[in-house]
Amino acid sequence: MSGSGGRADPAYLLDSSGPAAPPRDNGELVFAAPWESRAFGLALALNEAGLIDWEDFRRALIREIGDWEAAHPSGEGWSYYECWLGALERTASARGLVDPRALAGRAALLAARPAGHDHERHGHDGHDGHDGHDGHEHDMHNESPHHP
Amino acid sequence: MTTAAEHIDPALRAEALASLLIERGLVDQATMETFIKTYEQSVGPMNGAKVVAKAWTDPGYAERLLADGTAAIAELGFKGPQGEHIVVLRDTPEVHHVVVCTLCSCYPWPVLGLPPSWYKDPSYRSRIVREPRAVLAEFGLDLGDDVEIRVFDSSSEVRYMVLPLRPAGTDGLSEEELAALVTRDSMVGVAEVAAP
Numbered sequence: 001m002s003g004s005g006g007r008a009d010p011a012y013l014l015d016s017s018g019p020a021a022p023p024r025d026n027g028e029l030v031f032a033a034p035w036e037s038r039a040f041g042l043a044l045a046l047n048e049a050g051l052i053d054w055e056d057f058r059r060a061l062i063r064e065i066g067d068w069e070a071a072h073p074s075g076e077g078w079s080y081y082e083c084w085l086g087a088l089e090r091t092a093s094a095r096g097l098v099d100p101r102a103l104a105g106r107a108a109l110l111a112a113r114p115a116g117h118d119h120e121r122h123g124h125d126g127h128d129g130h131d132g133h134d135g136h137e138h139d140m141h142n143e144s145p146h147h148p
Numbered sequence: 149m150t151t152a153a154e155h156i157d158p159a160l161r162a163e164a165l166a167s168l169l170i171e172r173g174l175v176d177q178a179t180m181e182t183f184i185k186t187y188e189q190s191v192g193p194m195n196g197a198k199v200v201a202k203a204w205t206d207p208g209y210a211e212r213l214l215a216d217g218t219a220a221i222a223e224l225g226f227k228g229p230q231g232e233h234i235v236v237l238r239d240t241p242e243v244h245h246v247v248v249c250t251l252c253s254c255y256p257w258p259v260l261g262l263p264p265s266w267y268k269d270p271s272y273r274s275r276i277v278r279e280p281r282a283v284l285a286e287f288g289l290d291l292g293d294d295v296e297i298r299v300f301d302s303s304s305e306v307r308y309m310v311l312p313l314r315p316a317g318t319d320g321l322s323e324e325e326l327a328a329l330v331t332r333d334s335m336v337g338v339a340e341v342a343a344p
Binding site for chain 2: 030032035038040042045046048051055065075079082085088092098102104110111
């Protein structure tokens with residue numbers, strides 16, 4: 001799906017109701033959790049913008065899946081979209097779209113939100129030694145606690 | 149990615165990745181949501197079902213479909229990501245086709261939507277190649293020993309879709325009525341199309 005393939009072309013957005021529409025998902029949700037759909041949408045949006053190459057992403061996905069399978073011969077704990085997300089992180093990092101340390105730092109910040117959070121108020125004080133700490137990428141400053 | 153990947157909840161990782169990319173202006177929320185909604189609501193096996201029903205009722209179309217799947221499918225307006233190289237495999241009473249992607253999850257999105265979880269599962273991906281007859285039986289499809297099973301491995305080069313056998317007793321049905329019989333599983337090859 002490299003190049004022109006990755007567009008939201010209205011030509012394939014079709015009426016899904018009507019008598020000729022059999023059950024599309026056989027009772028199964030397309031995405032099991034919002035983060036899965038977010039990881040999916042991100043990959044397609046980056047591809048459409050020409051920021052990642054779909055073949056690169058697919059190769060990264062194959063590698064994530066292969067690594068996971070090698071490490072988990074029983075298959076226990078399998079999550080396809082975790083592999084997808086790992087592949088996307090890898091591909092986006094390789095393309096310089098995100099810094100892995102900024103990514104880890106941001107995730108740590110998000111993890112530290114209290115229930116009913118307002119994450120603007122939270123910084124990385126109180127975090128211990130995650131990669132993002134040393135990084136201080138410019139991205140991080142958007143959520144820095146040092147604004148008024 | 150391994151350190152982050154192993155210790156952090158994927159929901160947080162996805163949110164972190166999205167927020168950083170959005171802040172840099174590399175993606176926007178609306179585009180992401182359009183893609184998500186498209187595959188949640190608009191693109192799915194009902195597209196492939198229309199292709200199958202047309203092939204059953206229009207021999208000229210069937211011929212074009214087998215000669216160039218992508219082009220014949222585009223005739224019906226179905227195109228887009230993961231649909232560039234679709235090859236259609238026609239079942240016969242003697243030969244049954246079943247599709248897998250052994251390495252990841254290649255699948256003809258424009259006609260089938262996103263793959264179901266079992267299609268992506270490590271167990272299906274490895275076992276359907278080694279013991280197709282047993283796996284198909286687990287899906288409830290018991291093929292006679294005289295039926296040959298051919299397993300096709302989808303990839304980025306070629307994505308396969310099965311043209312299943314038209315069930316007996318459906319001569320009087322319209323194309324629309326036929327399309328309503330065609331299931332996703334029959335177009336992957338783990339089921340047959342049942343008569344109404």
